[in-house]
Amino acid sequence: MNCYAVILAGGRGERLWPVASAKCPKPLLPLGGEGRSLLRAAYERVAPVVGAAGKVYLVTDAGQAGRMRAALDLPEEQVLVEPEGRNTAPAIGLAAAYLSDRDPRAAMIVLPADHLVRKEEEFRRVLRAALGAAAQGHLVTLGIRPTFPATGYGYLRRGTKLMQSEERDVFRVAAFAEKPDQDTARRYVASGEYSWNSGVFVWRVDRILEEIDRHVPDLAKVLDDLSPELVSSRGDPELARRWAEIVPVSVDYGVMEKAGDVAMIPADVGWSDVGDWHAVWEALQRGVGEVASWGKHVGQDTARCLVWTTPGKVVATLGVQDAAVVDTPHALLVADLGRTQEIRALAREARPAAPDWEELRGHDSAGMLSVLEAFPVQCRDALARGQAADAPESLAGFRRVLCAGMGGSGITGDLLARLLTVEVSPHRGYDLPHTVDEGTLLVGISYSGNTEETLTAFRQGLERTSRAMAITAGGELARLCGERGIPWLEIPSGLQPRAALGYLLLSSVPWFSGWGVLRYDVGPALKLLEDMAGELAPGRSGNVAQQLAENLHNCVPLVYAGDPLTSVAAFRWKTQINENAKQPAFWADLPELCHNEIVGYELTQALLPSACVVFLRSSFDHPRVRARVDILKEVLDRRGLQHLEVWARGESPAEQLLSLLYLGDWTSAYLALRNRVDPSSVQPIEELKERLGSGQSS
Ligand code: F6R
Numbered sequence: 001m002n003c004y005a006v007i008l009a010g011g012r013g014e015r016l017w018p019v020a021s022a023k024c025p026k027p028l029l030p031l032g033g034e035g036r037s038l039l040r041a042a043y044e045r046v047a048p049v050v051g052a053a054g055k056v057y058l059v060t061d062a063g064q065a066g067r068m069r070a071a072l073d074l075p076e077e078q079v080l081v082e083p084e085g086r087n088t089a090p091a092i093g094l095a096a097a098y099l100s101d102r103d104p105r106a107a108m109i110v111l112p113a114d115h116l117v118r119k120e121e122e123f124r125r126v127l128r129a130a131l132g133a134a135a136q137g138h139l140v141t142l143g144i145r146p147t148f149p150a151t152g153y154g155y156l157r158r159g160t161k162l163m164q165s166e167e168r169d170v171f172r173v174a175a176f177a178e179k180p181d182q183d184t185a186r187r188y189v190a191s192g193e194y195s196w197n198s199g200v201f202v203w204r205v206d207r208i209l210e211e212i213d214r215h216v217p218d219l220a221k222v223l224d225d226l227s228p229e230l231v232s233s234r235g236d237p238e239l240a241r242r243w244a245e246i247v248p249v250s251v252d253y254g255v256m257e258k259a260g261d262v263a264m265i266p267a268d269v270g271w272s273d274v275g276d277w278h279a280v281w282e283a284l285q286r287g288v289g290e291v292a293s294w295g296k297h298v299g300q301d302t303a304r305c306l307v308w309t310t311p312g313k314v315v316a317t318l319g320v321q322d323a324a325v326v327d328t329p330h331a332l333l334v335a336d337l338g339r340t341q342e343i344r345a346l347a348r349e350a351r352p353a354a355p356d357w358e359e360l361r362g363h364d365s366a367g368m369l370s371v372l373e374a375f376p377v378q379c380r381d382a383l384a385r386g387q388a389a390d391a392p393e394s395l396a397g398f399r400r401v402l403c404a405g406m407g408g409s410g411i412t413g414d415l416l417a418r419l420l421t422v423e424v425s426p427h428r429g430y431d432l433p434h435t436v437d438e439g440t441l442l443v444g445i446s447y448s449g450n451t452e453e454t455l456t457a458f459r460q461g462l463e464r465t466s467r468a469m470a471i472t473a474g475g476e477l478a479r480l481c482g483e484r485g486i487p488w489l490e491i492p493s494g495l496q497p498r499a500a501l502g503y504l505l506l507s508s509v510p511w512f513s514g515w516g517v518l519r520y521d522v523g524p525a526l527k528l529l530e531d532m533a534g535e536l537a538p539g540r541s542g543n544v545a546q547q548l549a550e551n552l553h554n555c556v557p558l559v560y561a562g563d564p565l566t567s568v569a570a571f572r573w574k575t576q577i578n579e580n581a582k583q584p585a586f587w588a589d590l591p592e593l594c595h596n597e598i599v600g601y602e603l604t605q606a607l608l609p610s611a612c613v614v615f616l617r618s619s620f621d622h623p624r625v626r627a628r629v630d631i632l633k634e635v636l637d638r639r640g641l642q643h644l645e646v647w648a649r650g651e652s653p654a655e656q657l658l659s660l661l662y663l664g665d666w667t668s669a670y671l672a673l674r675n676r677v678d679p680s681s682v683q684p685i686e687e688l689k690e691r692l693g694s695g696q697s698s
Pocket of ligand 1 (some may be wrong): 066406407408409410445446447449450453454496497498499579682685
C-alpha cells in the first residue's frame with residue numbers, strides 16, 4: 001500500500017510565551033533540547049516509515065508557509081497552504097483531497113509538527129502496526145499511556161480488541177473524553193482503561209474522506225469543489241474565499257468522535273506535547289537540583305527550575321525554587337513552574353496591543369505622511385518642470401555622468417545609474433576621482449544647495465569639465481550656477497531633502513531623454529505609484545506598509561536586494577529607516593553577501609538577536625539569486641534569525657524600482673510613528689552641519 005505522511009504545522013504555542021510567537025512558532029523551536037526544531041524532529045521521525053522524502057507533506061497556513069517550508073527545505077509541491085488555519089479537520093481534509101488525486105487508497109499518517117517523541121524507533125514500529133490496521137479500513141489513532149492525571153489532554157477509552165497487526169493489539173475506541181477536570185483525570189488514570197489522545201492518526205485516504213463526507217458535509221462540499229491545482233496553489237483568491245466559508249473544527253470532534261470504525265494502538269513512545277514550560281522542563285535533561293536550562297544559566301540554591309535564555313545572555317538565579325524563568329530580548333517571564341498552564345491569558349495581556357495608527361500619527365508633527373501621500377503628484381510636477389525647459393544643447397555629447405551629492409540628494413545619482421544608458425557614477429565626498437574630464441557631465445545635486453561636500457566636489461569638477469548642471473532648491477549651489485551661467489533645475493523648497501526625491505530624480509529625466517540617454521521611460525510607473533498612495537496612506541485597511549512597520553518594530557533590519565536594479569532600493573530602505581525611524585538598519589546585496597555576511601550569521605543571534613532580514617524581491621532577480629534566497633532563508637531559519645520578504649510591483653524595471661522605493665518610504669515613516677518619533681526631524685545631521693560651520697566650502 002502506498003503511504004504518505006502529512007505533518008500539520010499550524011500550532012503557535014501560546015502557552016510557550018514569550019519564546020513562541022507568530023514570528024517564531026512552536027514547531028520551529030528546539031524544545032527537545034537537542035538543537036533540532038520540533039518540526040524537523042517530526043519529519044525525521046516519520047520519513048523512514050513512508051520511505052521516500054518526496055512522500056512527506058506539510059500542511060500549514062499562508063502566514064507560516066515560507067518559514068515552515070524553509071525549515072525543512074521541502075519542495076513547494078509538498079507544502080499545502082491553507083489560506084488561514086481552520087483547525088485540524090480542514091487541514092487534514094485538504095491533504096486528503098490532494099493525495100486522493102494521486103492514489104485514493106493510499107494510507108496517510110497524520111502527525112502534529114510540535115510534539116516530542118523520545119522513543120523514535122518504537123514510534124515507527126507502532127506506526128507500521130497502525131498501517132496494517134488502516135489497510136483494513138480502520139481509522140487508527142495512537143493512545144499514549146498516561147503518566148500523570150493530565151487535565152490538558154483529551155483521553156481515549158479502550159474498547160474491545162479488534163485485531164493484531166505487526167504483533168500489536170489493535171483496540172476499538174469505546175469513547176472519546178474531552179479534557180477532564182482533576183478528579184476525573186485521576187479516575188481515568190487509575191482505571192487503566194484510558195490513554196491520552198496523541199493527535200497521531202493513520203488511515204486510508206478514501207476512508208477519511210468518506211467520514212468527512214458523512215460528518216462534516218460542509219467541509220466535504222468545499223473539498224469536492226477544489227481542484228488539486230487549487231489545493232496546491234498559493235494565495236489563490238478562490239481558495240481563500242472557499243476556505244473562509246469553513247467552520248473551524250478539530251478532526252477529533254468533527255470526525256473521530258462520530259465515526260464508527262475508530263481504532264487505537266497503545267503506544268509507549270516517550271511522547272510529550274511540550275505544550276507549556278512545565279512540559280519543556282520535563283522534556284529537557286535536568287541537572288543538579290532538577291534544574292533544566294537552555295542557554296547560559298548559573299544558579300545557586302536553585303531547584304526544580306526551568307531556565308531558558310537567548311544566546312549571548314546569561315540568567316543567574318539565587319535561592320529560587322519551582323520556577324520557570326524564560327528570557328527573550330523583548331520579554332521576561334517568571335512563573336511558578338506548577339502554573340505554567342495558565343500562561344496563555346497572561347501572555348495575551350503582556351503582548352503589546354495592536355498599534356493605534358491614528359493616535360500615533362500625532363508624532364508626525366511636520367507632516368511627512370502627507371508629503372508621502374503626495375509623492376506621485378510631486379513626481380508628475382517634477383517631470384513637468386524638466387519638460388518646461390529644453391535640454392541645454394551645450395551639455396550634449398557627454399560619455400559619462402558624475403553626480404555629486406550627499407544623503408537624500410546623493411541617492412539621485414544611484415537611481416540615475418539605473419535609468420540611463422551611459423555610465424553614471426554617484427559621488428559622495430569632497431575630492432573627485434581623476435576620471436572626470438571634458439567627456440563627463442557633472443551634475444551637482446543638493447536640495448538645500450549648501451552641502452559642504454557637494455559644493456567642494458562641484459567646484460573641483462568645474463575646473464575639469466565645461467559640461468556641468470545642478471539640481472537644487474537654492475542656496476549656494478544655485479548662486480554659483482547663476483554667477484557662472486551653469487544650467488540648473490530649480491525645484492521647490494520647504495521639504496526634507498529625502499522627501500523631495502521625486503523632484504531631485506525626475507526633474508532631470510526630460511533633459512536626459514532629450515540627450516538620448518534615457519533607458520527606461522518612468523511615466524507609466526507613476527500610475528502604479530498613485531495606486532500605491534491610495535493603498536498605503538493612513539487609514540487604509542490591510543495597509544502593507546503598516547504591517548511591515550509592525551513586523552520590523554523592535555528589530556534591526558538587514559535589507560537585502562537581489563539585483564543591481566533593486567540594490568539602490570535596499571540602500572534607500574536603510575537610509576530611510578535611519579533618518580525617518582531613527583534606528584539602525586543595514587543593507588547588503590546578493591549574490592555578494594553569500595561570500596561574507598552569511599558567515600557572520602554564526603554570531604548574529606548572540607550579538608544582534610533582534611536582526612530581521614528583509615529580502616527585496618524582483619522578477620528581474622537572476623534565477624541563481626532566487627535559488628540563493630531559498631537557501632539563505634533556510635540558513636536563517638536554522639540560526640533562528642527572522643526574515644521576511646517584499647516583492648516589487650509592476651512589470652517594467654522602472655515600476656519595480658520605484659514601487660520598492662515608495663513602499664520603503666512608507667514603511668520607514670510608519671516605523672517612525674511606531675517608534676514614537678517624528679519622521680521628519682534629522683537634528684543630528686543639522687547639528688553636525690552647524691558645528692562644521694558654513695562657509696568652509698567656499
Ligand atoms: C535630510 C536628508 C539628508 C540630506 C543631506 C544632504 O532629509 O535627506 O540626508 O539630503 O544631509 O543635504 P542636501 O540634500 O541639502 O544636500
